[in-house]
Amino acid sequence: MAPRKRRSKTIFIALGIILVIGAATLLIPRFLRPDFRMSLAKQLNVDAEFLHLNIPPAPNRLPGAAFVTRGPLLALVPSLGRDELTVGATFEMEWRELGKSDAQSQITAGPWRGLFSAETDDHFRIRLKDCRILEAAPDRIRAQLLKSEDVRRQADAGHKPLVIVRSYEGQMEMKVERGSKSDAQLWAKKVKLAQDAGGTSAEGKLKVSAADDQQLVVTWAVPVVFAYEAAEARLFAEHLGTSADKVELTPVRASAATILAEPAQSASPAEAEAPASKKN
Numbered sequence: 001m002a003p004r005k006r007r008s009k010t011i012f013i014a015l016g017i018i019l020v021i022g023a024a025t026l027l028i029p030r031f032l033r034p035d036f037r038m039s040l041a042k043q044l045n046v047d048a049e050f051l052h053l054n055i056p057p058a059p060n061r062l063p064g065a066a067f068v069t070r071g072p073l074l075a076l077v078p079s080l081g082r083d084e085l086t087v088g089a090t091f092e093m094e095w096r097e098l099g100k101s102d103a104q105s106q107i108t109a110g111p112w113r114g115l116f117s118a119e120t121d122d123h124f125r126i127r128l129k130d131c132r133i134l135e136a137a138p139d140r141i142r143a144q145l146l147k148s149e150d151v152r153r154q155a156d157a158g159h160k161p162l163v164i165v166r167s168y169e170g171q172m173e174m175k176v177e178r179g180s181k182s183d184a185q186l187w188a189k190k191v192k193l194a195q196d197a198g199g200t201s202a203e204g205k206l207k208v209s210a211a212d213d214q215q216l217v218v219t220w221a222v223p224v225v226f227a228y229e230a231a232e233a234r235l236f237a238e239h240l241g242t243s244a245d246k247v248e249l250t251p252v253r254a255s256a257a258t259i260l261a262e263p264a265q266s267a268s269p270a271e272a273e274a275p276a277s278k279k280n
Helices: 002-032 036-044 100-106 138-147 149-156 184-199
Strands: 066-068 074-077 086-097 123-135 162-177 206-211 215-220 224-236 246-251
Touching: 036 086, 036 123, 074 149, 123 224, 138 149, 138 162, 138 224, 138 246, 149 224, 162 246, 184 206, 184 215
Parallel strands: none
Antiparallel strands: 066 074, 066 162, 086 123, 123 162, 162 215, 162 224, 206 215, 224 246
């Protein structure tokens, strides 16, 4: 009897080990695999902390664009013209999962808020094709800021606008995988809302390329800015008694200042008095 018991115990332990290894094989890669932000930062050789995501893509996110970020989003200065930008290296990236914190801050805010939420445990993956880096000469960005009366008004009030210094643009697809807490009725509503959003998007740039009861794939038909780097702009006078003639640009971490994924408004003289600040 003893040998049989030992064999049964050995078989039971072996089966347990097989189950644990099988579960680990399925789960560990998902946790160890870099998320979208980390993968993108590694590919671009930049610090992930300074990579601002723009998902879903909002307009006016090319180099030179400047914003007030406290209160209603106000665009002080539009992006520089494309003929003033330098096109850098090209790249692509296969599907990468959007980190949970990024999904909460990006997808559940802006124009898609209410469509998807962290509470339903939906998973978001991003794929990039035909991407390129867009930059402008720092002196050109500084010159545009100094010419803006709205920026000068903010500087006189002691505020430092946020200015985009580098953008990453390309063809983007987003796959939404139905979460464990999203029932069939709620998921069907989400698919319908996404399809309606695609039909009313500017110039038909957004379309639902695939949808079923488990996943939804959204494609942007034209290149979009999906990430950028930004700096805080401080205007100052090189000599006492003169108006500001210099601009200091200090890189800003994505966690310290956020431009919400919503269409920007233009700042009128009255609106420009609204203070600007960064998040702490």
